[in-house]
Amino acid sequence: MKPILSTALLALTGALVAVPSFAQPAENPDACLTAFDPAADYFPQKADVEYAENFTVAYHGSYKVVTVVEPSPGAPSETYVLLQCGAPLPELPAELAGAPVIEVPVATIHSESATHFPMLEAIGMIDRLTGVSSAAYTTTEAVIAGAAAGTIIEFAPTFTIDVETVIDGEPALFMTGGFTTAEHGQLADAGIAVVANAEWLEPTVLGRAEWVKYIALFFNQEGEAATAFDAIDAQYAATMAEVASLTEGERPLVFTGAASEGIFYAAGGRSYVAEMIADAGGRYIFADNDDTGSTGLTDIEVMLDEAAEAEVWINANSAYRTLADIVADDPRLAALPAAQAGAVWNYDRITSPGGGVAYFDLGVLRPDLVLIDLVKIFHPEVMADRPFTFYRPITVE
Secondary structure (H helix, E strand, O other): OOOOOOHHHHHHHHHHOOOOOOOOOOOOOOOOOOOOOOOOOOOOOOOOOOOOOOEEEEEOOOEEEEEEOOOOOOOOOEEEEEEEOOOOOOOOOHHHOOOOEEEEOOOOEEEOOOOHHHHHHHOOOHHHEEEEOOOOOOOOHHHHHHHHHOOOEEOOOOOOOOHHHHHHHOOOEEEOOOOOOHHHHHHHHOOOOEEOOOHHHOOOHHHHHOHHHHHHHOOOOHHHHHHHHHHHHHHHHHHHHHHOOOOHHHOOEEEEOEEEOOEEEEEOOOOHHHHHHHHOOOEEOOOOOOOOOEEEEOOHHHHHHHHOOOOEEEOOOOOOOEHHHHHHHOHHHHOOHHHHOOOEEEOOOOEOOOOOEHHHHHHHHOHHHHHHHHHHHHOOOOOOOOOOOOOEEEEOO
């Protein structure tokens, strides 16, 4: 996460968000039950999961059964019982005998990933965040300010969880970033509720964004999450519709990535980036590639041959500011038609002094805004009245 961003920059960020910011506090759901009715439904607002494939939820009157299918790559599923505060523990079926029971709504949360912060803001629960891995890599103002003021602690500034710091912080919930570590087991042994969040394993961008509904489950904020996500989903669909009728010849050829130590890393053909290039009305040069993440090309000449006809280059080296920077890095890349035409773009328009990039935190929740940026890049005449949120051009001069 990072030092505090200027008020002006944060105001600009808000202005770029075309649908509601969802940052208004939700109705306080903190009251525990003082009387229990076994026939009552204590969760009248229920999550309806449409795109996300890596978590499920089932409602049972006074408790929810939440399952993360793959908590980290290759790991077995994990299931949690979320019990309405004040309700007695029900008789659970045998398959839930070992599942952690977590009273909801939770009062405080420690989070390992900056992608969670915009989602907490979206459901009005950012004030429940009391611990983060580091305050160096986020653009979420409330987190930056909280870390500076000492109201939000940093429990892994060197990338390893300080177990004692977390225990001393006494969070009601510790949410992982999609990887399993030995420290998670130590925290669970100390009585802290540890739950997985692996939104990054979702195969689609809307699936990732829909994890706002997962986070909301622990705060009984399903209604707020649905409102936030439905607006994102609608704007994404409306933006896709703007370019859906374009012919193949009207869709620019696009390539992505940057070189590092002799290897050119491009987005895989089944990655989020490839998905959004297609949705934004572009054609990806590596669309036939099967990688879901990045793909490394050890022979840069292969990439240069593939990119020779490309009209646009996105997600380039973040150090690039002008064509001269590309020339200094690799004259072969600078000679590509996209570079010569000034059609090189990067996603770091909004950053924080600590090195955070909004594309990597806010962008997970707001693929609709990322898509608008890409449509503007590929088809500037289509959305000429819309400002850029995440992307900036690398200039020729």
